[in-house]
Amino acid sequence: MDELLKELHELEEMMLQCMKCGTCQSDCPLYRTDGRESSVARGKISLLQSVYEGRIENAGRILKHLDQCLLCTRCLKACPSGVKTDEIFLRGREVLRRIKKLPKWQKLILKTAMEKPELMARMAPLMHMGLKFGSKKIKDGIYRPMIPGLGGRNVVEIKSEAFVKKYGGLNRADNEIMRVVFYPGCAVNLIYTEWGTAVVEVLRHFGVSVYVPETNICCGIPAASMGELEMYRNAVKANYDALAVYKDAAYIITSCPTCRYGLYEMGPKQTGAECPLTVVDILVFLEEILSVRLQTGAEGRSTIHFPCHYQDSKKGLVENFVRSSTNTEYMKLDNQSCCGFAGTFSIKYYERSKGFSRSKIEEMKDKKTDKVYIPCPGCAMQLADAAAREGLDAEVTHPVTELYNFIKEIK
Amino acid sequence: MLSKNLIAKFAEIAGKNVWTEEEDLMCYAYDASFGEMCVPEIVVKPETAEQVGRIVRLCCEENIPLVTRGAGTNLSGGTLPIKGGCVLLMSGLNKILEINTEDMYAVVQSGVITADLAMAVSAKGLLYPPDPGSMKMSTIGGNVAENAGGLRALKYGVTGDYVMGTKFFDIEGNAVIAGGKTVKMVTGFNLSGLMISSEGLLGVMTEHTLKLVPQPQASRSMLVIYDDLMKASVTVSEIIGAKITPATLELMDRFTIKTVEEGTRIGLPTDADGLLLIEVDGHPAAVEDEYAKIKEICNKLGGKVHIAETLEERDKLWEARRKALSSLARLKPTLILEDATVPRSRIPEMMQCIKDITVKYDLTVGTFGHAGDGNLHPTILTDKRNKDEMVRVEKAIDEIFASALKLEGTISGEHGIGSAKAKYLESEVGAGTIRFMKKLKDGLDPKNLLNPHKMGL
Numbered sequence: 045m046d047e048l049l050k051e052l053h054e055l056e057e058m059m060l061q062c063m064k065c066g067t068c069q070s071d072c073p074l075y076r077t078d079g080r081e082s083s084v085a086r087g088k089i090s091l092l093q094s095v096y097e098g099r100i101e102n103a104g105r106i107l108k109h110l111d112q113c114l115l116c117t118r119c120l121k122a123c124p125s126g127v128k129t130d131e132i133f134l135r136g137r138e139v140l141r142r143i144k145k146l147p148k149w150q151k152l153i154l155k156t157a158m159e160k161p162e163l164m165a166r167m168a169p170l171m172h173m174g175l176k177f178g179s180k181k182i183k184d185g186i187y188r189p190m191i192p193g194l195g196g197r198n199v200v201e202i203k204s205e206a207f208v209k210k211y212g213g214l215n216r217a218d219n220e221i222m223r224v225v226f227y228p229g230c231a232v233n234l235i236y237t238e239w240g241t242a243v244v245e246v247l248r249h250f251g252v253s254v255y256v257p258e259t260n261i262c263c264g265i266p267a268a269s270m271g272e273l274e275m276y277r278n279a280v281k282a283n284y285d286a287l288a289v290y291k292d293a294a295y296i297i298t299s300c301p302t303c304r305y306g307l308y309e310m311g312p313k314q315t316g317a318e319c320p321l322t323v324v325d326i327l328v329f330l331e332e333i334l335s336v337r338l339q340t341g342a343e344g345r346s347t348i349h350f351p352c353h354y355q356d357s358k359k360g361l362v363e364n365f366v367r368s369s370t371n372t373e374y375m376k377l378d379n380q381s382c383c384g385f386a387g388t389f390s391i392k393y394y395e396r397s398k399g400f401s402r403s404k405i406e407e408m409k410d411k412k413t414d415k416v417y418i419p420c421p422g423c424a425m426q427l428a429d430a431a432a433r434e435g436l437d438a439e440v441t442h443p444v445t446e447l448y449n450f451i452k453e454i455k
Numbered sequence: 456m457l458s459k460n461l462i463a464k465f466a467e468i469a470g471k472n473v474w475t476e477e478e479d480l481m482c483y484a485y486d487a488s489f490g491e492m493c494v495p496e497i498v499v500k501p502e503t504a505e506q507v508g509r510i511v512r513l514c515c516e517e518n519i520p521l522v523t524r525g526a527g528t529n530l531s532g533g534t535l536p537i538k539g540g541c542v543l544l545m546s547g548l549n550k551i552l553e554i555n556t557e558d559m560y561a562v563v564q565s566g567v568i569t570a571d572l573a574m575a576v577s578a579k580g581l582l583y584p585p586d587p588g589s590m591k592m593s594t595i596g597g598n599v600a601e602n603a604g605g606l607r608a609l610k611y612g613v614t615g616d617y618v619m620g621t622k623f624f625d626i627e628g629n630a631v632i633a634g635g636k637t638v639k640m641v642t643g644f645n646l647s648g649l650m651i652s653s654e655g656l657l658g659v660m661t662e663h664t665l666k667l668v669p670q671p672q673a674s675r676s677m678l679v680i681y682d683d684l685m686k687a688s689v690t691v692s693e694i695i696g697a698k699i700t701p702a703t704l705e706l707m708d709r710f711t712i713k714t715v716e717e718g719t720r721i722g723l724p725t726d727a728d729g730l731l732l733i734e735v736d737g738h739p740a741a742v743e744d745e746y747a748k749i750k751e752i753c754n755k756l757g758g759k760v761h762i763a764e765t766l767e768e769r770d771k772l773w774e775a776r777r778k779a780l781s782s783l784a785r786l787k788p789t790l791i792l793e794d795a796t797v798p799r800s801r802i803p804e805m806m807q808c809i810k811d812i813t814v815k816y817d818l819t820v821g822t823f824g825h826a827g828d829g830n831l832h833p834t835i836l837t838d839k840r841n842k843d844e845m846v847r848v849e850k851a852i853d854e855i856f857a858s859a860l861k862l863e864g865t866i867s868g869e870h871g872i873g874s875a876k877a878k879y880l881e882s883e884v885g886a887g888t889i890r891f892m893k894k895l896k897d898g899l900d901p902k903n904l905l906n907p908h909k910m911g912l
Binding site for chain 1: 476477478479481482483484485486487489492494500526527528544546547549566568570589591592593718719778780781782784785788789790
């Protein structure tokens with residue numbers, strides 16, 4: 045216990061920066077729903093301080109409060125004092141997790157996902173079959189599993205073949221101008237495989253050859269969010285080793301902002317190692333590096349959900365992309381809050397997470413949108429579930445799929 | 456520690472919104488002030504005014520100290536539960552009940568966030584002028600209880616100037632209706648006036664009727680850069696002396712400019728010794744006229760004037776000012792923000808006093824504030840673990856307040872007295888006033904259960 049307190053104490057310098065001004069209240073999606081200090085960053089910091097200053101004896105009890113954080117980093121961006129809330133909460137969870145261990149079954153799933161990626165890929169057909177038989181099809185690609193405990197959640201189809209199995213290796217472009225690595229992440233590898241296809245094919249179309257790792261190693265963020273920071277660090281290092289092999293590649297491309305955050309922003313801070321290449325989101329790459337101009341002809345009324353981990357400075361770029369490459373009427377959402385997926389949050393606190401997505405879907409209904417562009421597979425899963433639940437018949441997809449559909453047509 | 460029986464009584468009123476676990480209590484042991492943690496025994500979050508009344512009555516019957524709390528953004532320790540007891544959270548009463556565009560008022564519950572009200576009012580073409588720096592988080596109830604000021608106070612006044620009526624519960628849980636919806640109203644004592652700045656010592660407010668005004672038709676914002684802070688201070692008194700009342704007239708010293716720029720990267724001139732942020736608003740013709748006069752005064756005193764050409768530029772300027780306080784907090788672990796205020800014409804003298812005190816006690820101080828209304832925020836950056844420095848800090852604060860009073864000012868322009876400034880109150884108002892306040896408090900709250908120990912009462 046003394047050892048743990050010492051470790052928490054090491055966070056003191058970072059935590060003392062928090063002057064409890066309460067600015068974090070204005071941006072915290074959780075606080076905006078319950079108005080409780082334990083939801084917001086300054087409250088959580090105060091709890092950690094109370095542990096090492098001896099005001100709270102049973103340190104394990106505060107884990108549930110640290111756990112109830114979306115890691116959306118809105119407080120980090122809003123904090124004028126520059127308090128590194130994400131680092132504090134991740135480290136805090138790690139320390140407290142040692143006092144209050146993860147249930148064995150959760151740890152097993154996590155370990156499998158983190159440390160046995162080949163097994164995960166091999167299990168895909170099984171999961172695909174399980175889902176088909178054990179659930180009710182709601183609409184194309186969306187199922188409601190009959191397993192109790194999922195709370196009636198609608199899930200997006202797990203594909204029978206992992207993306208890396210089909211695309212692993214070098215996907216050469218004609219008239220090659222450059223090579224990149226595409227890092228699909230777990231969700232694209234097993235669920236939104238069509239996004240992966242779109243990324244690779246669109247890049248090839250523009251003369252970019254794409255390496256796809258033969259095995260997808262999880263970025264580790266799910267482990268980090270559950271307080272298993274060592275598992276996260278191992279995943280980051282394993283990824284760096286695997287990605288360092290592609291010596292003639294110029295960038296690593298992702299279509300998941302959380303993977304980018306995990307590998308490129310938080311990863312170096314937590315491991316002290318450097319990511320071998322710059323990690324760029326696919327839309328940013330197409331706009332800023334390839335300067336792609338394509339009018340796809342997609343129609344309807346569209347909106348964009350901006351994922352929490354999407355770089356703030358690039359959000360305008362996504363809007364430009366949708367405006368310039370589709371014929372859709374773009375309706376900006378007033379509600380720019382988190383969708384509620386937030387990695388493992390929606391699994392642990394599904395009822396709470398439903399509230400965030402419900403309010404967004406209500407606005408989409410009001411604005412009569414029939415296309416929701418989401419540059420993040422996690423958010424897409426959450427909002428696809430909410431749309432099916434709340435009766436919004438809208439297509440939920442990544443903007444890059446529009447380019448791919450267009451390219452397929454003109455070929 | 457409250458008995459199980461007593462906790463059950465709270466739960467009977469507020470259902471599941473009652474917390475007594477130590478980790479929940481620890482989240483209400485602080486506010487935004489610099490002070491020791493004070494832990495309550497129970498935290499309760501009512502969702503209706505009726506529940507508030509019952510909780511107040513229960514606390515009265517059971518002799519439980521009661522601290523009402525909005526967003527806890529107050530800077531004078533006003534929501535610290537010094538004697539333990541119950542923290543009553545008002546965030547559950549967060550409805551805007553009415554926005555009346557014909558008679559120009561709004562009726563809101565205490566837990567409504569100020570910025571949410573401002574936005575809702577603005578959507579109807581009206582303006583709720585009070586705009587405290589913390590408006591994105593702070594609540595209307597807290598604004599009234601602390602009589603919060605803001606950036607527009609110079610022309611439009613402070614929260615108290617907009618309170619037409621307030622509903623509250625006295626310590627026995629009796630409902631009191633103060634003021635109302637008419638512009639003129641002289642029915643009995645001015646009880647809403649009594650509740651303004653009452654800091655939770657006289658009753659628990661649940662609802663407020665607030666005056667609204669038409670939105671100004673035009674505005675102009677400007678940033679004026681000086682290579683000498685004293686010249687900026689003189690500009691302030693000259694503008695006021697020329698009988699011009701800008702909506703806002705804010706000042707920042709070199710240290711604050713540098714810090715805000717490092718935190719926000721909005722392009723403030725980091726080599727300037729001081730700057731003024733000025734906004735004039737009103738009828739377009741008056742705006743142009745006032746703007747021209749101000750520009751002339753600024754130029755005469757060596758200020759370089761930059762106009763915000765777009766709304767976006769204007770928002771950036773004000774965002775920078777709003778973040779001044781917290782940006783300073785980046786630099787040192789402990790930040791002590793003071794609130795000394797002087798008559799506007801004495802600003803240059805007060806700035807000189809602050810400079811001298813900073814040198815005398817060898818401290819790091821950033822000063823910014825609402826220069827137009829004389830409200831300065833000298834902000835001391837320190838580390839509470841540094842015992843020697845803390846002794847000097849305390850002496851410096853004593854001298855800052857003494858200087859403000861010598862210049863016919865006040866120890867608090869907008870943050871209130873709370874627990875942090877209780878010891879200075881008598882030096883400003885005298886023993887007779889303290890006795891009067893005490894009698895008032897004793898009469899209304901004989902058991903001293905409502906926010907005890909604040910203002911030294």
